[in-house]
Amino acid sequence: MRYLFTALISLCVSFVQASVITDAEAPDFSLVDSFGKTVSLSDFSGSTVVLEWTNHDCPFVAKHYKTGNMQSTQEYAKEGGAIWLTIISSAPGTQGYVLPDTANELTTSRNALPQHVLFDPEGDVGLMYGAKTTPHMYVIDASGILRYQGAIDDAGGRGFNFKNLLEADNYVKNALKEIQSNQVVTTKVSKPYGCSVKYKVTGSRMKRDTINSAAVVATITAEDIQRSPALTTADALRL
Amino acid sequence: MKKLYTNRSYLRVSLFLLFFSLLSNSITAESFFDAGESSLSLIAESDEISTGETILVGLKFELNPGWHTYWENPGDAGAGASVVWELPPGFKASEILWPGPTKIPVEPLMTYGYEDEALLLTKITSPRTISYPVNIGAKVSWFTCKDVCLPQEGEVSIKLYQGLKSENQSTSLLREMERTVPTDLSSPHRVSILDNKIFLQFEREEAQQISSAYFFPAEYGFISYVANQKLERNDRSFSLELTPAEVQVKTLNLKGVLKLNSDGDSEYYNLDLPLGDKADQSPLGLNLITALLFAFLGGLILNAMPCVFPILSIKILGFIEQSQGSREKMMQHGFVFSAGVLTTFLIVAGLLLFLRSTGDSIGWGYQMQSPLIISLLIYLFVAVGIVFMGNLVLGGQLAKFGVLAQGQRDLAGSFLTGALAVVVASPCTAPFMGPALGMAFLQPGLGSLFIFLALGIGFSLPYLTLSIFPQLLSKLPKPGEWMETLKQIMAFPMWGSALWLTWVLSSQVELQSVFAVLIGALLVAAGLWLLEKTQNSQGLSRSFALFISVILLAFSLWLIPTSYKASPAEIEGNEYAFSAERLENLRLNQRAVFLNFTADWCITCKVNEAIALNRESVKKILADKNIVYLKADWTRKDPEIALMLARYGRTGVPLYLLFPSQGEPIILPELLTEDMLVGFITEIN
Numbered sequence: 012m013r014y015l016f017t018a019l020i021s022l023c024v025s026f027v028q029a030s031v032i033t034d035a036e037a038p039d040f041s042l043v044d045s046f047g048k049t050v051s052l053s054d055f056s057g058s059t060v061v062l063e064w065t066n067h068d069c070p071f072v073a074k075h076y077k078t079g080n081m082q083s084t085q086e087y088a089k090e091g092g093a094i095w096l097t098i099i100s101s102a103p104g105t106q107g108y109v110l111p112d113t114a115n116e117l118t119t120s121r122n123a124l125p126q127h128v129l130f131d132p133e134g135d136v137g138l139m140y141g142a143k144t145t146p147h148m149y150v151i152d153a154s155g156i157l158r159y160q161g162a163i164d165d166a167g168g169r170g171f172n173f174k175n176l177l178e179a180d181n182y183v184k185n186a187l188k189e190i191q192s193n194q195v196v197t198t199k200v201s202k203p204y205g206c207s208v209k210y211k212v213t214g215s216r217m218k219r220d221t222i223n224s225a226a227v228v229a230t231i232t233a234e235d236i237q238r239s240p241a242l243t244t245a246d247a248l249r250l
Numbered sequence: 251m252k253k254l255y256t257n258r259s260y261l262r263v264s265l266f267l268l269f270f271s272l273l274s275n276s277i278t279a280e281s282f283f284d285a286g287e288s289s290l291s292l293i294a295e296s297d298e299i300s301t302g303e304t305i306l307v308g309l310k311f312e313l314n315p316g317w318h319t320y321w322e323n324p325g326d327a328g329a330g331a332s333v334v335w336e337l338p339p340g341f342k343a344s345e346i347l348w349p350g351p352t353k354i355p356v357e358p359l360m361t362y363g364y365e366d367e368a369l370l371l372t373k374i375t376s377p378r379t380i381s382y383p384v385n386i387g388a389k390v391s392w393f394t395c396k397d398v399c400l401p402q403e404g405e406v407s408i409k410l411y412q413g414l415k416s417e418n419q420s421t422s423l424l425r426e427m428e429r430t431v432p433t434d435l436s437s438p439h440r441v442s443i444l445d446n447k448i449f450l451q452f453e454r455e456e457a458q459q460i461s462s463a464y465f466f467p468a469e470y471g472f473i474s475y476v477a478n479q480k481l482e483r484n485d486r487s488f489s490l491e492l493t494p495a496e497v498q499v500k501t502l503n504l505k506g507v508l509k510l511n512s513d514g515d516s517e518y519y520n521l522d523l524p525l526g527d528k529a530d531q532s533p534l535g536l537n538l539i540t541a542l543l544f545a546f547l548g549g550l551i552l553n554a555m556p557c558v559f560p561i562l563s564i565k566i567l568g569f570i571e572q573s574q575g576s577r578e579k580m581m582q583h584g585f586v587f588s589a590g591v592l593t594t595f596l597i598v599a600g601l602l603l604f605l606r607s608t609g610d611s612i613g614w615g616y617q618m619q620s621p622l623i624i625s626l627l628i629y630l631f632v633a634v635g636i637v638f639m640g641n642l643v644l645g646g647q648l649a650k651f652g653v654l655a656q657g658q659r660d661l662a663g664s665f666l667t668g669a670l671a672v673v674v675a676s677p678c679t680a681p682f683m684g685p686a687l688g689m690a691f692l693q694p695g696l697g698s699l700f701i702f703l704a705l706g707i708g709f710s711l712p713y714l715t716l717s718i719f720p721q722l723l724s725k726l727p728k729p730g731e732w733m734e735t736l737k738q739i740m741a742f743p744m745w746g747s748a749l750w751l752t753w754v755l756s757s758q759v760e761l762q763s764v765f766a767v768l769i770g771a772l773l774v775a776a777g778l779w780l781l782e783k784t785q786n787s788q789g790l791s792r793s794f795a796l797f798i799s800v801i802l803l804a805f806s807l808w809l810i811p812t813s814y815k816a817s818p819a820e821i822e823g824n825e826y827a828f829s830a831e832r833l834e835n836l837r838l839n840q841r842a843v844f845l846n847f848t849a850d851w852c853i854t855c856k857v858n859e860a861i862a863l864n865r866e867s868v869k870k871i872l873a874d875k876n877i878v879y880l881k882a883d884w885t886r887k888d889p890e891i892a893l894m895l896a897r898y899g900r901t902g903v904p905l906y907l908l909f910p911s912q913g914e915p916i917i918l919p920e921l922l923t924e925d926m927l928v929g930f931i932t933e934i935n
């Protein structure tokens with residue numbers, strides 16, 4: 012029965028520690044795009060979808076666009092019929108937050124090829140997906156199953172500045188290729204790298220974090236109860 | 251800074267050589283590089299170097315206030331510095347020796363790095379032949395971050411001259427920093443994965459002196475960066491409880507740096523622990539879809555449980571009566587019932603959380619641990635059975651509980667029936683809820699919420715289905731005499747549940763207290779009988795009956811025990827509860843004894859029990875060697891146990907003593923392993 016209890020706690024924690032599981036259904040969301048249109052993930056069921064978390068002023072993102080690596084990945088996706096959704100979770104007043112016009116300007120000036128640039132200023136979708144960095148990439152197949160999450164390529168980590176991105180192993184392209192040919196995606200998860208997503212900092216989120224720490228303590232106690240020989244009732248319940 | 255000028259003057263002197271340098275296309279830089287929000291300098295422990303020697307150099311980052319740079323593993327975002335050394339032929343540079351990092355939370359993420367200042371050390375080894383002066387150059391790329399990140403790049407270099415190593419302005423700083431570079435931990439330590447938690451445990455003298463501890467994972471995808479790490483300090487050991495990462499990557503070794511703080515000092519240790527066969531099974535087991543399915547099925551099966559089925563059946567009987575009514579109204583009832591179910595699940599959730607926060611040690615099922623609650627449930631089941639069996643029509647207040655009055659047609663009644671179904675279900679939900687909800691805890695994101703809802707939906711589905719597709723009702727038996735029969739039959743599972751609860755109670759309280767509750771149940775039955783007998787009467791006799799019933803009920807409540815019985819003396823087989831007298835007698839009889847000091851709240855104890863003490867091989871050898879296993883339960887601090895602990899210089903658990911049949915006991919380490927334990931036991935006479 013402690014499971015239920017822990018489930019309840021995780022319910023409270025989930026807002027902080029959100030993430031999605033590879034090879035499980037990608038949660039649906041609706042956001043407004045740079046043309047003021049509301050776009051949902053479910054609008055694209057039947058197509059492969061790539062999610063790209065971005066912040067144009069983040070040096071990691073900047074390098075991917077400057078070198079054309081991001082655009083080449085977008086082009087690859089487009090050629091394969093995939094939908095590309097660029098998501099900005101920067102809160103107003105933080106780095107990467109842009110108004111619709113600027114977003115469209117950035118798309119044009121950088122020759123980017125997203126179907127939609129979506130705004131997530133509250134950070135809800137970012138937190139739901141557990142987006143941690145810009146860039147942070149997700150590939151969802153035509154049946155809505157998440158097939159890849161993580162970095163765009165293996166150029167992350169130390170020495171990123173020195174690396175030639177066009178020579179890197181592009182995980183997103185790999186995943187798209189494998190999905191297209193009905194193969195199992197080889198690299199399903201990688202460590203995302205980049206700048207932290209500039210989420211809205213709210214008091215309530217802080218509070219949830221405190222719950223989180225309490226929850227860690229709580230879980231132990233609940234488990235101890237279960238193990239305790241004095242509480243044979245808990246065992247009896249399982250009979 | 252003085253050193254800096256010295257180096258600058260060296261460079262000024264060598265400015266003349268600049269042209270040559272440019273001609274030979276070699277890199278020339280100063281020892282200091284200003285990058286705006288941060289600056290970088292290259293320092294060495296000596297200005298001289300001999301052949302075949304190793305010299306400590308450092309890349310020193312000075313950051314503007316509020317800015318930070320990253321550790322080797324930056325945590326959730328960022329990247330550590332990287333360096334390309336420009337060295338004369340034959341010279342070799344080691345990997346960066348990263349000093350212990352600090353936590354830099356960037357809500358809601360966690361990063362690891364250095365604030366204000368960072369000194370990354372490298373050891374440079376010279377070859378057998380050197381042409382002086384030696385130019386040590388470094389091309390460095392790093393990130394300087396606050397709320398935003400700046401990629402920075404710079405080149406620094408210094409010259410080293412011929413001579414014996416001698417101290418300079420940087421020597422002490424570099425050597426001091428070298429001491430903060432994590433070293434390998436020589437004392438025993440281990441990692442265990444139990445119940446989807448990861449426990450790092452360490453043996454350490456005076457572990458109580460540790461004020462705080464933190465494990466910095468070196469790799470992504472096993473340990474959550476952002477989750478709190480819970481420290482437990484024992485006398486000779488401590489443990490850290492870690493949370494699995496939200497996204498799991500197959501991991502063979504747990505690597506990282508342990509930071510210990512005590513008395514204002516920090517110590518750093520490298521850890522590299524094989525995860526063994528655990529590596530294949532990620533701590534996050536089932537995927538969301540499977541878990542949702544489990545939860546849904548669990549909820550569905552709940553309907554068939556003896557303590558739920560009668561109520562749902564009766565509710566469905568109410569349906570049949572209502573089937574004359576409009577379909578719309580029935581659907582309404584169906585949805586409201588489901589809402590009642592889900593709301594109650596969530597209310598119980600909130601209640602649990604609240605109780606938990608007040609410090610009670612509870613879990614779901616906590617209600618089963620209290621004799622008070624169990625006794626009340628016994629009364630409730632006895633009473634419901636009697637109502638089913640008899641003809642008592644409970645009106646007034648009780649009618650709003652919906653279950654007892656079959657004919658309620660208002661939405662509030664449906665809602666309350668849903669709510670009541672959950673309450674009544676709680677004693678028999680565990681076996682079905684367990685696995686799915688275990689998964690629920692591990693489901694990150696909204697997954698756990700979905701699982702919870704799936705459970706409730708499964709629970710309310712039969713009812714909902716009937717309300718949406720009333721045509722299915724035609725498949726149900728026609729109303730009639732059988733309904734009364736069925737209702738009466740339903741009394742038996744109710745009483746069965748009461749019996750089972752009595753058995754549960756008997757493991758918690760003394761026999762006479764169980765007996766008291768049985769008498770209480772009898773009084774409840776008598777009260778209900780009286781109510782039924784007089785339900786058609788008016789006036790004084792009815793009032794008198796009500797009065798007597800209330801007294802009977804009050805008396806039955808008074809009979810409920812509130813205290814637990816003492817722990818049973820005999821635990822199992824060769825296991826006994828510890829008492830000083832028992833130990834003394836065993837010693838007098840020259841019996842070998844294994845004495846386990848444990849407590850329910852002691853993580854180390856529980857891990858030891860799971861991975862060593864409770865293993866078959868250990869049980870077998872204890873039995874084979876006829877060693878008595880004594881368990882001293884320190885959960886409720888017992889003075890007799892405290893005295894025994896104090897005799898061995900301990901203030902708390904765990905403590906493991908192995909008494910040979912004669913002579914002094916062996917004090918075992920605080921971190922037990924199966925092999926070690928078997929080894930110790932084999933060796934004693």
